[in-house]
Amino acid sequence: MGKLKLISDGIIKNNPTFVLVLGMCPTLGTTTSAINGMGMGLATTFVLILSNIVISSVAKIIPDKVRIPSYIVIIASFVTILQLLLQAYLPSLYETLGLFIPLIVVNCIVLGRAEAFANKHSVCDSALDGIGTGLGFTIALTVLGCVRELLGSGSFFGLKLIEGDGMLAFILAPGAFIALAYLMVIFRKVTGKKA
């Protein structure tokens, strides 16, 4: 039960997008379609789990003063690995996400979980926390991607549902902000969280 709670906390109680409002740049920048949002979410999850595991296992030997730079280097290494993997096996996703892949390094979620959770919990718990937070982020991005894709181009995961062009604004920048705002409001209503 306790282990399961670690995962569900990341998805609902501490949802990185809707509750903690972290990592807004990729959330808004990559969710032009559901599949892009999901790709970005999974890429971040990959880095999150691995960096959580490594940081939790080396946290004790890193001096307190240089911990933030060390964490950043660990995270940056995993981002580089991810970058090379995507380039080799999923070049189309790599193209669409573009700049946002290297920017996972400065995603507040990854460093935030390292600092707030991984450096004082066991390796196993940290891995689960990484999975939970990563899933929460992926779900949020996929939902936002779905909404924007549906309203903006009338399709769902690339499948055309409505004929015509849809509201272009939702694919462009303004729609991203507005769609996320309304999703956040719905999330607050459903979970009964106060501002």
Added chain:
Amino acid sequence: MEYVIMFISAIFVNNIVLSQFLGVCPFLGVSKRVDTALGMSAAVTFVVALATLVTYLLQGLLVKLHIEFMQTVSFILVIAGLVQMVEIILKKISPSLYQALGIFLPLITTNCIVLGVAIQVVTNEYSFINNVGAANPNMMNLPQAVVFAVATAIGYSVALILFAGIREQLELSNVPKVFKGVPIALITAGILALAFMGFSGLV
């Protein structure tokens, strides 16, 4: 002329926050008051210009050594080191400016704009740039890269200060309870982005 186009493009047409979504976290975080927004803008502009200059030179070294894949790791280390250095120097030379920038300086390391711009200037290809005779005619040369960085940072400042002004007014208005805080700020940012979309096609 080229530099003027660069400025207009970076500030209005391709505004870094409102159309490229970089640096949204501090955009939402420190935009509650105009004076903190001003402090943050100054700090970001300074660090972005400096970091772009250094990382641009570093990229040359990486290419020479054929270790381009180390880009992300080396850039973020340079940026983190640079921010720390700026902090120390500023503390010695100008304590008043240091006081004014306060907590914003360390926060800049994790601001996507710094890394984003640093990567953009070494990878992106700009249609209006044509350096005849250079190894890669579509890549920026050093002065162009620095001007681009400054222009982008000014674009960020414009958006941040405008947004802070709106949010100060928003404090006084009656917002539905569930919209309080981040959601209403996001909607405001959306409307601001809509306004900035009017500039598209200008360059």
